[in-house]
Every structure is written in structure tokens, then in C-alpha cells.
Amino acid sequence: MSIEALPAGEAARADGPVLQVDDLSVTFTRRGEAPTRAVDGVSFAVDAGETVGLVGESGCGKSVTSLAVMGLLPRRGVRVGGSVRFGGVELVGAPDRTLRDLRGADMAMVFQDPLSSLNPVVPIGTQVTEVLLEHRDVSRGEAADEATRLLDRVGIPDPGRRLKEYPHQLSGGMRQRALIAMALACSPRLLIADEPTTALDVTIQAQILELLRELVVDTGTALVMITHDLGVVAGLCDRVHVMYAGRIIESADRHDLFARPRHPYTGGLLASVPRLDGARGAPLTPIRGSARDTIPWAEGCAFAPRCDHAQDDCLTEVSGSTVPLEHDGPARELRCRHPLRRPPSATGATASGAAR
Amino acid sequence: MTAIGDVKRRRIDELAARAGQVPEGEGGVSLTRSAFRRLRRDPVAIAGAVIVVVFLLVAAFAPWLAPRDPLAQTLLSEIRPGYIPGSREGFPLGVDNLGRDVLSRLIVGSRQSLLIGVVSTLLGAVVGMAIGVLAGALGGWVDSVVMRFVDILLSIPGLLMAISISVLLGQNQYSLVIAIAVTQVPVFARLLRGSMLSQRNSDYALAARALGVRRGRIVFGHVLPNSLSPVIVQATLSLATAIIEAAALSFLGLGDPDLGRPEWGAMLANAQQFLGVRPELAIYPALCIIVVALGFTLLGESLREALDPKFRR
Numbered sequence: 001m002s003i004e005a006l007p008a009g010e011a012a013r014a015d016g017p018v019l020q021v022d023d024l025s026v027t028f029t030r031r032g033e034a035p036t037r038a039v040d041g042v043s044f045a046v047d048a049g050e051t052v053g054l055v056g057e058s059g060c061g062k063s064v065t066s067l068a069v070m071g072l073l074p075r076r077g078v079r080v081g082g083s084v085r086f087g088g089v090e091l092v093g094a095p096d097r098t099l100r101d102l103r104g105a106d107m108a109m110v111f112q113d114p115l116s117s118l119n120p121v122v123p124i125g126t127q128v129t130e131v132l133l134e135h136r137d138v139s140r141g142e143a144a145d146e147a148t149r150l151l152d153r154v155g156i157p158d159p160g161r162r163l164k165e166y167p168h169q170l171s172g173g174m175r176q177r178a179l180i181a182m183a184l185a186c187s188p189r190l191l192i193a194d195e196p197t198t199a200l201d202v203t204i205q206a207q208i209l210e211l212l213r214e215l216v217v218d219t220g221t222a223l224v225m226i227t228h229d230l231g232v233v234a235g236l237c238d239r240v241h242v243m244y245a246g247r248i249i250e251s252a253d254r255h256d257l258f259a260r261p262r263h264p265y266t267g268g269l270l271a272s273v274p275r276l277d278g279a280r281g282a283p284l285t286p287i288r289g290s291a292r293d294t295i296p297w298a299e300g301c302a303f304a305p306r307c308d309h310a311q312d313d314c315l316t317e318v319s320g321s322t323v324p325l326e327h328d329g330p331a332r333e334l335r336c337r338h339p340l341r342r343p344p345s346a347t348g349a350t351a352s353g354a355a356r
Numbered sequence: 357m358t359a360i361g362d363v364k365r366r367r368i369d370e371l372a373a374r375a376g377q378v379p380e381g382e383g384g385v386s387l388t389r390s391a392f393r394r395l396r397r398d399p400v401a402i403a404g405a406v407i408v409v410v411f412l413l414v415a416a417f418a419p420w421l422a423p424r425d426p427l428a429q430t431l432l433s434e435i436r437p438g439y440i441p442g443s444r445e446g447f448p449l450g451v452d453n454l455g456r457d458v459l460s461r462l463i464v465g466s467r468q469s470l471l472i473g474v475v476s477t478l479l480g481a482v483v484g485m486a487i488g489v490l491a492g493a494l495g496g497w498v499d500s501v502v503m504r505f506v507d508i509l510l511s512i513p514g515l516l517m518a519i520s521i522s523v524l525l526g527q528n529q530y531s532l533v534i535a536i537a538v539t540q541v542p543v544f545a546r547l548l549r550g551s552m553l554s555q556r557n558s559d560y561a562l563a564a565r566a567l568g569v570r571r572g573r574i575v576f577g578h579v580l581p582n583s584l585s586p587v588i589v590q591a592t593l594s595l596a597t598a599i600i601e602a603a604a605l606s607f608l609g610l611g612d613p614d615l616g617r618p619e620w621g622a623m624l625a626n627a628q629q630f631l632g633v634r635p636e637l638a639i640y641p642a643l644c645i646i647v648v649a650l651g652f653t654l655l656g657e658s659l660r661e662a663l664d665p666k667f668r669r
Contacts, residue, residue, distance in 0.1 A: 070566055072562065072565055072566055100568050100570065101568065102568070103565070103566055103567060103568035104566070104567035104568030104569070105568060108566065108567060109563075109566040109567075111559060111562070111563055111566070113559060116558065116559035116560060117559045117560055117562075117563040118560055118563070119560040119564070119577075119578045119581075119582065120560075120582065121581045121582055122577065122578065122581065126577075127564075130564075130567075130569060130573070130577070131567045131568070131569070134567070134568055134569055134570065134573070135568060179563070182567060183567065185567075
């Protein structure tokens, strides 16, 4: 891709991951209330051209993780700990200016709701050129030409006309394409997509995912995909981190994860996806309870109250610390004392014990 | 803070909270255009607009519309102590105590009333919005300090403050405008600050930040344009208040001392002494004040409904 958008971190590009998150923690503090730890010791890395999925249900800390990486959390009432290294530059505690220069130019983000993420009273074109004018040394006319090319590249027909239109005049899929065009305007090395398809209908979802995949392959952009949709993960991600209550509980490559989920929560997620080849009217098997039924990690496994495999030692503190994230075979990590040993029972309850 | 300030603050905050809500299911029609479309179908809005336009036209063409010179004391020879003004042949609305044509004075007086109303509202809106932007954009302690000051201003009854200021500044046209403008400032400041605060945490502001857009650009290019609709509504409503306050100050003798410029409030004060025998002399200017204020209020209220997504049909 183009050279002009590269910062001083050029040297770090060849070796090492684009994004290296180590022991990231985010704590929300409010006067008069106990602090809430939304993200707790999250570590992961993303290489150029790689797609990493952060999966989990609402409130598990995946969006907060992405905001912390981008440095978009408010300064007041939020404590961010650990380390986020982007191309060798430490972002936690970095000055606003550094972050602002990186955002949009080297790292960009696509949000969940394309309608509310676009300014309703400003034409699309202005919003796209704004990014270009902010980060690149271009004139207004050049920026407008570049914006036309960008909209064309993300598959918006008749881009010249669309640039003059307002967000409400575009369809949902086109709005999300426009947002992706804005995010990719300066060829960032890292793109974080926070549930980019949740607000779209299914056919459009597929198109947007396909677009993201093409862009990652074409440009070598590192992509962090935040989602609760396992279908998205299956279609797009190379590596998957499953989060629960602010921590990563299982990490694996996509195929491994789907073939052999080890954490009961991952197994539960997979089992609760409806299957096309299942019997008609076959009941879904949801995970018991809701995300509120957790216990603090310090007291054991946060998922234990909802877990079918939980035993006494899951609920109590055993080895002086919480349940650790440990290596579990090649390129896998797991935070569980009583992992699943067989494929989830989604394919048929009769196959029980087959893998034992 | 006093109860009066409380009520005012609550009203302003409610208005601010409704800023920039995006209407659902209005595909293909922009916010302003759909608002305009609904305004055109609303009889109340049309009535308000007609009143406002008529008065504006009268004010604009006053010198040509007035049948006589509003200053000429036509019946000087007849005016003696104890003279009772009133109807007279050739004067549609009669003459005042100095023998001046009431109709011509009403027509020419509309200039003064509307001018003071518009200029003071504009001034108040500009200053108030500057303060609102300051507080809404910077937040933190700047916001706290500025808004406490604005709250203090709000808790003082408007007319009382206007009277005090115009007395302090001395009697002239400009002090009248400034006095009325000052009473408008806190309303606009609080309104804009409130609606900016609600817009500042919006998704598109976050998205713009995520793309590295600088703060000034986010405030002026994104947040401010989305926060303006309640301010426009308030400006229309404020025009009515400003005109009434201008008339009230003139009535109290705090208005423009230049007798060469007829003014409704002053005419009202003048007619006061003949209220028992010639009430119509007071009724004519009072009616003008009421009708023009009503026109602006009707227009403002229907503008608010048109811009408010909750009222969409």
C-alpha cells in the first residue's frame, strides 16, 4: 500500500505483530461505588493480514477492549492498565496527540450502528474527505477525488452522486460501506470492527463480511473482529478469543475451536446456534442463566454458576489465585478446570462419550 | 435557586434533550425538508406565519403605508388643556392627545418594536450560544463555572433584570436592546449547552474521534450543527418575549427617549390617562403587541412540533 501514511514505527513492521495487547485491564470507578473491572488481564496479538475474533455475549468486555486499544475511553473515571503496543509504540498512557494522529491514519474502527455513526446533518462526502484532510497533505479537490475512489472501492454504485447525499438517503448496507470507506481512507494497518454487521439484515451482512475479507487480503490490514455472532467468526476469523466477564477464557484457531471446543461456555455457544440440518422444531439448547449470573474471578470461575460441568473447586479459590489461562495443546489456551472432552452434543445427544 | 429559575431550567433542559433525535422511517426526506412539509400542512403554523409576515411587511413599508405623518400635530389649534383626544373625521383610528394620527403612529411604531425585538434576540442568541458552546465543548470546570453563572441569571425574573440594566445603562435605544438581550442570554446558553452535551456522547462523535478528527472540528462540524434545532425554536419564541419586554420597558418610560420614533409601549403609556373616556386609544397598540407576539409564539410552537420527532405523524 501507499508509503505516505507510515509513521516512525516502520522498522517494527517487518517483525512482530501489528498489535500486541498484554494484560490489558479497564476499571470503571465512580465515586461512592465499588470500582467495576470491565476488562481483566486480556492479552492477544494480531499480525498483518490476520483476522482475530473477539467473541462473547453482551457485557463481556469486548467493546471496552476495543475502545481501550483505540484510546477512546474517557479519561475521567476510567483506569486502563497493562500494555497496548501498536507497531512498537506503547498506546496506554500515550498523549492525546499521538493517539489522535494514529487514529484514522494507522488504526481505524468501524462501529455497530451505521446510521447513528454517521452525522445526520453532514453529507457523506464531507465526512469521508474530512478524514483525508485530517491525516494527509491533500487539497480539497484531491480529497474529493480520493473519496469517490474509496466509495467505488467499497462497492457503492454512482459514488459521485452518493458523496453529496445525506446518511438517511442511503440504505443500511451502503451506510456501513461508507463507514468502512472512511475507516480505510488512509490505509490503516489495523482495523477494529465492532459488531459491524449486527444492525444489518442477513444478505447485507454477508456482503459486508465479504468486503472486509477482500480488503484484509488485498491490503494486508490486521483486522480485529468483535462479534457475538459465531457465523461471522466461522466465515472470517483466523484466530478466535472467547471472552467472558472481562477475561479471555479460550483461544484457538478457528477450525480447532469449532471442531473441538474445550471450555463449556464455548461449547454452550456452539450448541445454542440453530442448525439447518436439525429436526424441525428441535429445541435449542441455550446456556443457562444470563450474563449477570457471574461471580468475581477472584472467587473462582465467573462462569461456574451457569456451567453444567461446574464442580466444587470451580467455585472456590484453590491454588491461591483464580482459574488461570493455561496452554492447552498447540496454539490453544484455556481457562477451565473441567474442560469438555468431546464435541458438543449439538450434533446429537446419542454420541455421548464417543470421544473418550 | 428560586422556583422561577427552576421552572425555566427544567423547560430549557427538556427542549435540549430532544435535540437531534433522528426520526425513524422517514427515508429520502431530510429533517429540515420534512419539518417544512409538516409546517405547511399545519394551520396553526400558517396562521402564525401570516401574522408575522404581515407585520414584517408593514414595518418594512411603513413610510409608504402610513396615511399621514405620524409626528404631525395636525390639530394644534384645537388642543388646549382639558382636550379629550379621540375619533375625528379623516383619521380612521382617531388622534392622540397631541392630535397625531393613531393609525400612522401604529404603522410606523411597528418598525421600532420589531427592530428592537429582532436585534435584541439576535444579540442574546449569539452571546448565549457562544457561552453555550464554551461550556458544552470544554466541559469540566469551565462548564461548572459558566453554568452556575447562567443559573444565577436565570433565577432573576427577566423583566426585573431588563429594567435594572436599562436604568443602569441610561435611557437610549441601545441600552434597551442590551437589557433585553441580557435576559435572553442565559436561556440560549443553557439550551445549547444541554443539547451539545447530549450530542457529544453520540455515536457519530465517537466515530469521528475514532477516525482521528480533531476536537474543534468535531465540536463545530458535527456536534454544533446537530444541536441547533432547539435554538432555532427558542429564537422564534424569544422574539415574542423580546417584543413584549421592549413594549413594557417603553411603557414604564425606560424606552427610547427620542419622540421622533413612535413606539407601541410608549403609545400605551400615553393613552393611559384617557383610559376612562377613550379606552380604544390604549386598545389599539395593546392589540398590536398581543397579535405580533401571538404570531411569533404560534410559529415557534409549531416549529418545535415540526422539528420534534415525537410529534411526527
